[in-house]
Amino acid sequence: MKPMKTQSLTLACAFLLAGCALGPDYAKPKLDVPAAYKEDGRWKSAQPQDAVPRGDWWRIYQDPRLDQLMDTLNRQSPGIAQAEAQYRQAQALLKQAEAGLFPSLGLSAGQSRGVSSPGQATSTSYNLSANASWELDLWGGLRRSVEAGSAKAQASAAQLAAIRLSAQAQLATAYLQISVADLQLRQLQANEQALAETLKLTRNQYQAGIVSDANVAQAESQWQSAQAQRADKQLTRAQLEHAIAAALGQTPASFSLPAPGAEPRLPSIPAGLPSQLLERRPDIAAAERAVAQANAEIGVAQAAFFPTLTLSASGGYRGASFADWVSLPNRVWSLGPALALSLFDAGLRSAQKEQAVAAYDASVAGYRLTVLSAFQSVEDNLAAQRLLGEEAASQQAALDAARRAETIALNQYRAGTVSYLNVLSAQSGRINAESTLWNVKNRQYAGSVALIAALGGGWQVPTPAP
Known part of the structure; x- marks a missing residue:
């Protein structure tokens, strides 16, 4: 619950600051x-x-x-x-x-074949994901x-x-x-x-x-x-x-x-x-x-x-078999804010x-x-x-x-x-x-x-x- 409260507080502050x-x-x-x-x-x-x-x-x-x-x-x-x-x-x-x-939306799909770690056999993976990002104008x-x-x-x-x-x-x-x-x-x-x-x-x-x-x-x-x-x-x-x-x-x-x-x-x-x-x-x-x-x-x-605050979200499916690629066990997602600030630029700004x-x-x-x-x-x-x-x-x-x-x-x-x-x-x-x-x-x-x-x-x- 604490992470959700923190994200909610962050979003609330962001929308309040967006008015200035x-x-x-x-x-x-x-x-x-x-x-x-x-x-x-x-x-x-x-x-x-x-x-x-x-x-x-x-x-x-x-x-x-x-x-x-x-x-x-x-x-x-x-x-x-x-x-x-x-x-x-x-x-x-x-x-x-x-x-x-406005937010930007994207969609990607791909197939890759390779070795994920040393000593393992070669495997094929399929990836389908949608992603969104929005830089809040704080x-x-x-x-x-x-x-x-x-x-x-x-x-x-x-x-x-x-x-x-x-x-x-x-x-x-x-x-x-x-x-x-x-x-x-x-x-x-x-x-x-x-x-x-x-x-x-x-x-x-x-x-x-x-x-x-x-x-x-x-x-x-x-x-x-x-x-x-x-x-x-x-x-x-x-x-x-x-x-x-x-x-x-x-x-x-x-x-x-x-x-x-x-x-x-x-x-x-x-x-x-x-x-x-x-x-x-x-x-x-x-x-x-x-x-x-x-x-x-x-x-x-x-x-x-x-600093700039960017909200990012992504979700999709990743699996090793094309037959059950798009299925619930293969679902992946991520959501979170990102804060960026330049600390030193030699007086550029x-x-x-x-x-x-x-x-x-x-x-x-x-x-x-x-x-x-x-x-x-x-x-x-x-x-x-x-x-x-x-x-x-x-x-x-x-x-x-x-x-x-x-x-x-x-x-x-x-x-x-x-x-x-x-x-x-x-x-x-x-x-x-x-x-x-x-x-x-x-x-x-x-x-x-x-x-x-x-x-x-x-x-x-x-x-x-x-």
């Missing part, structure tokens, strides 16, 4: 979140926040071709496929950690491992969302820049044609003795410069098209994107509240889950200082705990850095949205004035009242104003996509499983 878990309980790092964005305070959109799509955020540009490219990206992107595989890997690792909480090490694995899986899910959002943002930016490049190419071709007509007029005036050969050389130089600008913009367009093909998982030779018919829509993006940023950005969620994982790893390291604590401190610092970088990105792109809008309006006015000046100079040149230098100066001013305006518009489109990405797109933090 060593290591600090996780608490989300505290952050100083501002009540409003600095750059958003001086600019407010008349468009309500509900108008911003929460899922397919790129639909705010109202471009069917962009919608088709995004659909292809979500299905075929190698980068997204790689992140999805890594997420499945994290889920499998979590299942491995959860398996440690100190919470296994549960902390599951906690770490769960946080890692959640971080992987957030990382997948971050990679998907980044790929979508890069595709949207490249597509909008291609649209601007095509419209700019159309304008450059018109400039080239206008300069060709001016060159023809200047050559005719030179043949008539009205202007000198220097004017012809200047007109020809202007026309050649326009051709060079067009070739450079074609190169930019080709490189953007190749980038889109690679993002879609296609070879550049098999992909072609026709020129758009109209200028893309430029939406106004409301920023919302800074507190919402922590819930919308997947990279912030991934960094926060990394902190939770590192916190749980501290508990795993602390549990290594304490202490070093492992120090490593876990340092990893936690590093993850907290990384989380705060990620949040600060996110706020910086939002503020930068809010400022860009507001100031580039003002710059575009001023540049459009400058272009209108440059066009009027060019028209006046051309009319005066045809009438012979001014020299070609006046025309050259007016044309150069108009071309530079057009180029500057297109560059500003290009930055506006890129900035609008960057602001949506900085705000987290349409992604929402999944609710952790209880």
